[in-house]
Amino acid sequence: MDPYAVIVRPHVTEKTMNLIDRNNELTFVVLRESNKATIKNAFEKLFDEKVKSINTHINSKGYKLAYITLTEESKAEDIAVRMGVF
Template sequence: MEPYQIIKQPLITEKGMRLNEEGSTVVFRVDSRANKLQIKHAVEVLFNVKVLKVNTLNVEGKKRRIRYREGKRPDWKKAYVTLRDGDSITFFEGV
């Protein structure tokens, strides 16, 4: 898979921003078929940083009701990427 197919989007949450400030960890939403080595390679190529480790977890989609039917949002995969000291990825300037 191509790096642009593996990394779908960064997850900008309060927890993710706190992890980024404290220990240079960045959180991404990734392709559910990607493994840790592919995610590591994709982040290093796209953002020109050195990745120390990658932790992944599968997030189960929430159950939702639409009128009288019960449905479910799709499952997805989250990756916590720890960067080398001195490396950083910024998504917003001035934030």
């Protein structure tokens, strides 16, 4: 599956900004049909960073959110800057 089709866009709120600093974690809106393995493969292919874990959640608006925790070597803040979040 195309990585650009799996990861739709970053999900930026006050809570997710705190997760970047505290937990080394990024949040994305992803394709609703995708599973954790396809999300992990798409993220690693797009950003060349290793993923520690992924949690998914479908919010009340029907969007599927992926909370992607990175390994200790990777910095979520650096990826957020590359995406233009900051």
